[in-house]
């Protein structure tokens with residue numbers, strides 16, 4: 309039996325008021341690492357928000373592991389993780405509390421892969437720190453670890469290396485490379501060095517946005 313693409317979208321259109329950002333974005337990905345590249349303002353964050361179900365497109369269809377995102381959002385989102393560019397506000401939570409919160413929402417535990425990431429990104433000593441007392445880079449690392457909880461089929465990461473130091477960036481590149489066959493990891497970036505370190509396939513926004 310042929311598996312459906314892990315991530316598929318068809319004819320996605322996005323606009324803010326009357327300003328069109330893209331008209332017809334179509335993509336079908338089975339597994340691997342994909343870097344969404346394009347100039348500022350070409351709509352990378354907008355596209356990732358839409359694919360994550362965090363923003364409604366003007367038109368189009370999205371399927372996550374074969375499930376329609378709009379007609380069965382809960383089922384589709386069980387197979388999906390999304391890390392926005394800016395850290396959403398969790399000022400009162402510690403790193404540990406946030407990871408447990410995500411694990412509970414996904415009806416799982418902080419599993420082996422997330423624990424490996426915590427160790428690789430040297431986060432163990434920050435887990436009891438509240439978000440409002442963490443550096444931006446540390447917040448980002450916790451958000452990235454949370455994305456791996458529950459081994460989702462699709463990971464959508466908006467500028468994941470922003471704020472990471474050189475060592476964290478290298479570990480993160482190795483981790484993404486090694487887990488590429490287990491999911492679709494689509495990330496936006498301006499970081500060409502990370503693209504080559506992670507061996508990601510480049511998707512040019514200008515070519516894809518229709």
Ligand SMILES: Nc1ncnc2c1ncn2[C@@H]1O[C@H](COP(=O)(O)OP(=O)(O)OP(=O)(O)O)[C@@H](O)[C@H]1O
Pocket residue numbers: 324329346347348349350351352353354355496
């Ligand atoms: N909520 C919003 N309301 C109105 N316009 C918006 C909104 N969000 C984004 N835009 C506009 O849509 C366009 C695409 O923005 P987006 O952030 O998706 O681009 P991007 O490719 O991710 O940019 P960058 O590389 O700078 O992060 C920009 O011109 C931006 O100003």
